[in-house]
Amino acid sequence: MDERGGSTPLGLTKWYELFSRGARDWLRHDEKVRDSVREHLPQIVAGADVINDGAKTVRVPVRMLEHYHFRLRRPDDQQGAGQGKAKPGDVLQGPTRQRGSGEKGPGGQESGEVQLLLELKIDDIVDWLWEEMQLPNLKARVGPSEDTDWVREGWDRRGARSRLDRRRSFKQLVKRRGNPHATPNFTDEDLRFRQLARRRQPAVHAVVFFMLDVSGSMSDRDRKLAKSFFFWVVQGLRREYRSMETVFVAHTTEAWEFTEPEFFQVSGTGGTVASTGFLKVREIISERYNPNRCNLYLFYASDGDNSVGDGHAAREALRSVAEDACYTGYVEVSSGLSRQLATETGRLYAELAASGYPAGSYALNDYDDVWGAVRHFFTAESKALENSS
Amino acid sequence: MSEDWKAYVRRIEDLAARSGLQFHPVDFEAVPDSFMMEIAVYGLPVRMPHWSFGVRYIYQLIQRHMGNSRLFEVVFPGNPGHAYLAESNGLAENILVTAHVLGHADFSRNNLLFRRCQEQVSERIVEHAANHARQIQQAIDTYGRHRVELVLDAALALEQHIDVDQSLRRPKYPEYLPEGKPLVDDEFRKRFAALDPSGPITAGEVRKRAPVPPHPERDLLWFIATYAPEMESWERDIFLAVREESFYFYPVFATQIMNEGWASYWHARLLREADFIPQQAYLDAIKCHSDVVRPIAADQQIALTINPYHLGFSLWEKIIEAEGLEAARKIMEQDDDFGFVRNHLTRELADELGLFRYSARSDGQIKVLEHDLPALQESLLHQKYNFGAPSVAAKHIRVDGTLELVHDHVTDGRGLDPERSRKVLEYVHRVWRRPVVLSTVDGQGSGLELRAP
Numbered sequence: 001m002d003e004r005g006g007s008t009p010l011g012l013t014k015w016y017e018l019f020s021r022g023a024r025d026w027l028r029h030d031e032k033v034r035d036s037v038r039e040h041l042p043q044i045v046a047g048a049d050v051i052n053d054g055a056k057t058v059r060v061p062v063r064m065l066e067h068y069h070f071r072l073r074r075p076d077d078q079q080g081a082g083q084g085k086a087k088p089g090d091v092l093q094g095p096t097r098q099r100g101s102g103e104k105g106p107g108g109q110e111s112g113e114v115q116l117l118l119e120l121k122i123d124d125i126v127d128w129l130w131e132e133m134q135l136p137n138l139k140a141r142v143g144p145s146e147d148t149d150w151v152r153e154g155w156d157r158r159g160a161r162s163r164l165d166r167r168r169s170f171k172q173l174v175k176r177r178g179n180p181h182a183t184p185n186f187t188d189e190d191l192r193f194r195q196l197a198r199r200r201q202p203a204v205h206a207v208v209f210f211m212l213d214v215s216g217s218m219s220d221r222d223r224k225l226a227k228s229f230f231f232w233v234v235q236g237l238r239r240e241y242r243s244m245e246t247v248f249v250a251h252t253t254e255a256w257e258f259t260e261p262e263f264f265q266v267s268g269t270g271g272t273v274a275s276t277g278f279l280k281v282r283e284i285i286s287e288r289y290n291p292n293r294c295n296l297y298l299f300y301a302s303d304g305d306n307s308v309g310d311g312h313a314a315r316e317a318l319r320s321v322a323e324d325a326c327y328t329g330y331v332e333v334s335s336g337l338s339r340q341l342a343t344e345t346g347r348l349y350a351e352l353a354a355s356g357y358p359a360g361s362y363a364l365n366d367y368d369d370v371w372g373a374v375r376h377f378f379t380a381e382s383k384a385l386e387n388s389s
Numbered sequence: 390m391s392e393d394w395k396a397y398v399r400r401i402e403d404l405a406a407r408s409g410l411q412f413h414p415v416d417f418e419a420v421p422d423s424f425m426m427e428i429a430v431y432g433l434p435v436r437m438p439h440w441s442f443g444v445r446y447i448y449q450l451i452q453r454h455m456g457n458s459r460l461f462e463v464v465f466p467g468n469p470g471h472a473y474l475a476e477s478n479g480l481a482e483n484i485l486v487t488a489h490v491l492g493h494a495d496f497s498r499n500n501l502l503f504r505r506c507q508e509q510v511s512e513r514i515v516e517h518a519a520n521h522a523r524q525i526q527q528a529i530d531t532y533g534r535h536r537v538e539l540v541l542d543a544a545l546a547l548e549q550h551i552d553v554d555q556s557l558r559r560p561k562y563p564e565y566l567p568e569g570k571p572l573v574d575d576e577f578r579k580r581f582a583a584l585d586p587s588g589p590i591t592a593g594e595v596r597k598r599a600p601v602p603p604h605p606e607r608d609l610l611w612f613i614a615t616y617a618p619e620m621e622s623w624e625r626d627i628f629l630a631v632r633e634e635s636f637y638f639y640p641v642f643a644t645q646i647m648n649e650g651w652a653s654y655w656h657a658r659l660l661r662e663a664d665f666i667p668q669q670a671y672l673d674a675i676k677c678h679s680d681v682v683r684p685i686a687a688d689q690q691i692a693l694t695i696n697p698y699h700l701g702f703s704l705w706e707k708i709i710e711a712e713g714l715e716a717a718r719k720i721m722e723q724d725d726d727f728g729f730v731r732n733h734l735t736r737e738l739a740d741e742l743g744l745f746r747y748s749a750r751s752d753g754q755i756k757v758l759e760h761d762l763p764a765l766q767e768s769l770l771h772q773k774y775n776f777g778a779p780s781v782a783a784k785h786i787r788v789d790g791t792l793e794l795v796h797d798h799v800t801d802g803r804g805l806d807p808e809r810s811r812k813v814l815e816y817v818h819r820v821w822r823r824p825v826v827l828s829t830v831d832g833q834g835s836g837l838e839l840r841a842p
Contacts, residue, residue, distance in 0.1 A: 016424045021431065022450075025443030032440055067441035068812035069546050070779045070796075073804050073832065078749045079758070081768040083684045083699075084691030086745050086757045092691060095752040 033062055037118060038128070040367075057119045064116060126235045151199045159193025168192040206241040206295040206326075208234060209284075211277045213302030214268040215252045222333040225364055226301035227264050229331055232374045233299055241295070247284055251277035253307075257284065274306045274345055278317035291324035298328040299377075301364075304343030315348055322357045329377045330361040394483035400665055401484070405491045408662070409714065410655065412494035413468040413512075417487070425460045425475045426453065432638060433465070434473070435519035437630070438526075439541045461681075462486040466497030468512040481673030484666060488659040492652030499722050500648075502640040509557035514637045521630040528623050540624045543816040544610065544631040549778035551635045552608035561615060562603055565596040605782035605795060610635070612783045618790045619822040628820075639776060643725045646769075650701015651721055653682050654709070657702075684742070693747065693755070695769060703742055704733050730769055736762050744769075779805055781827070790823035796830075804830035807839055814841035 086092065155168060172190040210230050212223065238244055248258045252268035255276040281298060285291065298321055306314060322328050330349040332341055341350070341363050353359040362373045398417060405412070420428075428434050430445045453459075461482055464472040472490040474483060497503045511517050529537045606612045614620070614628035641648070660666070660674055684699040685692040709717045720729070734744075739762060746758040746768050758764075780797040787793065794814075798804050810827060818825045818841040831837040 014420075016420065016427070020423065020427065021436075021438065022427045022443065022446030025438055025440055026446050027443070028438070029440040029443040029447075064444050064447070065440070066809075067439075067444070067542070067546065068809045068816070069549070070781050070813055071806045071809050072779050072801055073806050074751070075803060076751050079764075079768050079771075080693060080747055080749065081695050081765060082691060082693045082745055082747050082757075083695055083743050084689070084745075085743060086691055086747075088745070088757050088759045090757040091754065092693075092747065092757065093753060093755040095750070095754040 029065060032065055033116070033118065034120075036065075037062060037120070038125075057121050062116050062118050122235060126232075126239060150196045152194055153197040153199075154195045155192040156195050157189070157191060157193070159195065163194040163196075165192050165194050205293065206237060206244045206297065207247060207285075207289050208237060208244065209247045209249060209281050209296070209298040210263070211249045211251065211281060211298065211300040212263065212266075213252075213272055213274070213277075213300075214250045214266045215272040215305075216269045217272070217303050217305055218267075218333070220267075222301075222303060223264065223267075225333045225367065225370070226331065228367065228370050229301065229333075229364060229373050230299060232370065233297075233329075233377065236374065236378055237297065247281075249277055249280050249284070251280065255280035271307050272302065272305055273310045273314075274300075274302065274348075275310050275313035275317045278314060278321050281321050282317060285321070285324060296321075296325040298322075298325050299331065300329070300345075301331045301333055302345055303334050304332045304341070304345040306344035306348070308344070311344060311348075314345075315351070318348060318352060319357075322352060322359060325358070327358045327360075327377075328352070329359070331373055331377075332361065332363045334363065334365060393480050394478075394487065397484050397666070398487055401487050401659060401663065402491065404659055404663055405488070405495070405655070408655075408659065409718070410491055410495040412491055412498050413470055415464070415470040415472050415490060415494050417472050417474060417490070419474045419476045419478075421476050422460075425463065425473060426450070428463045428473055429460055433518040433634070434471070434515055435522050436634070437518075437522045437541065438529075439538070439545055441545060461677075462490055464490045464493045465515050466494070466503060466507060466512075467514055470494045470497070471515050479673065481670040482677050484663075484670055485656050485660065485674040485677050488656035488663075489652045491659070492655030493648060495655070496644075496648050496651045496721060497640075499718070500640070500644060500725075501722055502644060502725050506553070506636055506640045510633055510637045514634075518634055518637075521634065524630065525627060528627065532623065537627070539816075539819050540627045541631075543613075543820045544628045546813050546816050547609045547613075548631055548635050548638075549776040550607065550609035550781060551611070551632055551639070551776070552606075553636065553639050553776075555608060555611075557633065557636050559608075559611065562601060563599055566599045568596065601786055602783055605784050607780070607782050608632075609781065609783060609794075613792075613817070613821060616786065617821050618786075620820055624820055635776075640725075642776060643727075643773060644729075646697045646701040646704075646726045647721065647724065647729045648701070649698045650703075650705045653678070653698050653702040654705040695744070700742070700769070703738065704729065707735075707738055708733055726773060727770055730766050731763075734762075734766055734769075736760075739765060781805075790821075792817070792821050792823065792825045794825065794827040796827060798830045804832070804834075804837060805839075807831070807837065811839050811841065814839055818842060 082092075155165060169186070169191050172192060173184055173186055176187075176190065177184060212218075212226055214223070234244075234246060246260070248260055248263035249255055250258055250263060250266045250268070251272075251274065252270050253273045253276065256266075257280065258266060277300070285296065289296065318328070328349075330345060332343065332346055341347075341361055346361060346363075349359055349361040353361070360377055362376045364370065364373045395417075424434075426449050427446070430442055430449050436442070460475055461478055462472055462474050464470060470490075470493075472486075474486055478486060497507075507514075525537060525541075601616055602612065610628050610632040614625040614632070617625070620628075657678055660671065660678070663671075666674070682696070682699045682702045684696050705717065708720060720733070724732070744765060746761065746765050747755055748758055749755045780800050781794055782797065783792065784795040785793040796805050805827070807829075810829070814825045814827055824840060824842065826838055826840040828836060828838050
């Protein structure tokens, strides 16, 4: 131990200066926490406005894991021994909490408890999900939808100074020069400039419509469930598209466009007329987007109780949207009974898919099922695209 | 770092030996603070990996950041003993710590509980534990981290559930019930035998199998390692490795007040008698001593926990003053904290130290209770009963392999925390691989059965 100091030779460095077991085991704990957080991601994400506010990370408060041992139940009155100037009957500390309330869960009562704030990168989560669930990557729609872009292509002897390629110019000089010992002397002949060319590229732009039924029959939980699902759909699509816009449409017997924060707050009353929503989407498409130049997606969440009289109108409106869309998805959120798509709207989508449109439906009953829904849509979607191309 | 203290080690050792301390040689090593902290977290310099140590490590880091804890030394008994000193210690601190360590070395060589456990485990626990860590690393390489972790989850959750009254390497239960006493050869028997020409019925032909366990078994680590129906041998080895380390930890745990008090008494006394220490170092060391044995934090009037250094130190001073060193050494050899506190904490001393009992209600109210010496003694000791764990024993293995555990709620005074206990049952179930049930009582005192799965 006397060889410590400024100039310790490497061979004499003690092992414990190179390696911390505490840190190793802490990392393992951290890993376990992350694993358990992953399992509960849908619930965690459902709580925050994360779809469109540009957040790159989700922050999750977690408690440290406890390694459990057999412990006695906490008694109402605990006895202990102390030291100092105190007489029998002295009250050292008054009641601070409501007696018997709170502190129910395990680990809740320890004083000085440490909470961790885990920061998860959304990109990492999505990458992990796609890997874990082996979801296919989407193919952007190619064909008439094209963008033009400038790309670098080749060199020329003339050009703007800013595009002078020094390396290449120098190579020219070396090639021309006979005597290796002569002083290099550039001439105009040696200069090379980078060139740009116009290139047509398939569009990598997408617009995603999220349509939500906010009629009286949709509970708060239903809406949270839909939100959680929408979130992961956006993340999945973001992997593929350079630029993506989202549009939020809510409807009862009428339809409105909302911003994201408002969208998840809206609660309406009254009945459900789905056709109004589809028509609103149709209207927005015609006003703002050229279906040939971008990839349109529509995801609709509802409990499926469309009003009976709306059947025909809804079918027509949905078809007119589906004509232009890369994919339309319907997720039925029914927290009560799982009716498994045997609803008006459910039938509507089944018909649509049967007549060859890229469409899919999924009955979403629980947070645990959000991954199932995401998986369902992304696999179905890629199949639909393969079939159509 | 200052190396000056090493010049004093030999002289302090000589002085200690002249003062009647008997100790095995001790290897002193100065190590970085980070390593000191890890020793405190793991309890041993090299120990098996487990995520729960990571949690303790973070708590320790936070404590250190808040300036609440500072470690001067950690000492491991054995022949030779190992003492790790923090590199950040100053000269005075190291002189004090050296004397303190020799007090521990004397204690662990002579205290019977320590001696017995060292005879069973080994005098080289540090090397032993490092060996376990290596063995477990091999298991990780062979069977994967996940499987080893499942075993350690269970084994470390049960680490307090051993039976130190049994030997470390205990034999299996006898397989058969002992045979009944031979029948007394009295007059009646003879006549009875004569009635039957085919001879007396011999009971010895069919021996009866003994039940497993024959009595409720407290040593859960041993019981599971020995009788689990489907455990693999490497898993049993891990259980036994954890159990062996628990056998080492038990005396450290059960004599903490005595042991720390003894070491504190001796560092104070040796320091007083060591005329070779420079004046300034002596003053600094005395200041450090008074910080260590301070009962109440500097800015407080009252402490709700007892500093074992202070309590043990005060008890030993009183004993040696009243009965002499010879008698104190006897007590040091023969007692553990239970006997020590119950026999030697008197009413007068408790008053002098200002010890009191309090009750803390679940609403946060804390009230000082009436003076009552036996109750005060038990308040000091109750966290030490049964290695600090509830009394849970293995009672029976059912025909289908289900393990029945029973909690002795009468001894413990109340039932088990059901949430935590169920989690422990889940850990155990993963190695026992058949259902595990545990009977205890609920908050109202009526029977409660927990089970996994």
